[in-house]
Amino acid sequence: MNATETVLITGAAHRVGAATARLLHAAGMNIILHYRHSKEAAEQLQQTLHAVRPDSVALLQADLHDTAKLPQLVEEAVAIAGKLDVLINNASSFYPTPLGTVTEAQWDDLIGANLKAPFFLSQAAAPYLRQQQGNIINIVDIHAERPLKEFPVYSVAKAGLVMLTKSLACELGPDVRVNAVAPGAILWPEHLDEAAKEKIISRTFLKRKGEPQDIAKAIRYLIRDADYMTGQVLAVDGGRSLNS
Numbered sequence: 001m002n003a004t005e006t007v008l009i010t011g012a013a014h015r016v017g018a019a020t021a022r023l024l025h026a027a028g029m030n031i032i033l034h035y036r037h038s039k040e041a042a043e044q045l046q047q048t049l050h051a052v053r054p055d056s057v058a059l060l061q062a063d064l065h066d067t068a069k070l071p072q073l074v075e076e077a078v079a080i081a082g083k084l085d086v087l088i089n090n091a092s093s094f095y096p097t098p099l100g101t102v103t104e105a106q107w108d109d110l111i112g113a114n115l116k117a118p119f120f121l122s123q124a125a126a127p128y129l130r131q132q133q134g135n136i137i138n139i140v141d142i143h144a145e146r147p148l149k150e151f152p153v154y155s156v157a158k159a160g161l162v163m164l165t166k167s168l169a170c171e172l173g174p175d176v177r178v179n180a181v182a183p184g185a186i187l188w189p190e191h192l193d194e195a196a197k198e199k200i201i202s203r204t205f206l207k208r209k210g211e212p213q214d215i216a217k218a219i220r221y222l223i224r225d226a227d228y229m230t231g232q233v234l235a236v237d238g239g240r241s242l243n244s
Contacts, residue, residue, distance in 0.1 A: 005029045005223065006081040008074070010064065010121070011091025013038035016139065016186065018045055019212030020088065020219050021057070025049045027220055031057045032077045034091070036064065064091055064117035065109070071124040084128040086135045086223055089118035089161075096150040107153055114157035115164065122168055122178075130175040137222055138165050138180040139215070140233060142241040162233055169231030177230040181218045184237020185209040205239030 007024055011017045012033040018041075021031050031049065035042040039061065046057045058080045062073045078084050093113035097106050122136050129136065143151065144158035162180060169178040185200050186209065201209055218236050222229065235241050 005085040007086040008032045009088040010034045013041040017090040020216040023216035070120045074124040085132045087125045089138045097153045098150045110153045115160040136178040140180045166231045180233045182235045184240040
């Protein structure tokens, strides 16, 4: 792929999504930023990136739980750029659901954001990605393999997204590569106190937390340099997933 890839990033107004948009934009890619409610943050990011390279970032608003409208989101992205090279399924919901308290609405929300929307977005994007020999990159979690206590629904959803990555690699090869990135301690959940943070860091081999840019760099690698990789999960976690 050349330096004019068009990349659709879901949930791109904040956190890892925004960091990824900045890094890929700096690498010469054109970015389509999806957001749900964060219009102001998305517009600010667009303005910042346009100051570097005009007319290189577009915004699309959508509720990813509205499955029927996901093909329209993809079609709007293609209409803006004339093509689609990369889909990054980054948007996610994350909150505790201790067993015995889980509601159907929580189940639908967590499964919907973390698994259902990526599936139907990928399905809608597949024909366009095939034309470009493109990529799908899913943002999963180290807890897809090691369940996080009091987060069973989230853990199940991310485990499903790992299998979706592998299944889509099977379905879409050889035309489209499909991989995932599994972050470890990158951005702290709001509920963690300092003692919990230190405990997590102590279980990494690098003895420090990572940064959103670490995830963005892994994504850039998968897009630009991983030509013979598909169906794989890159753990960017300082070795945390290897430690007991």
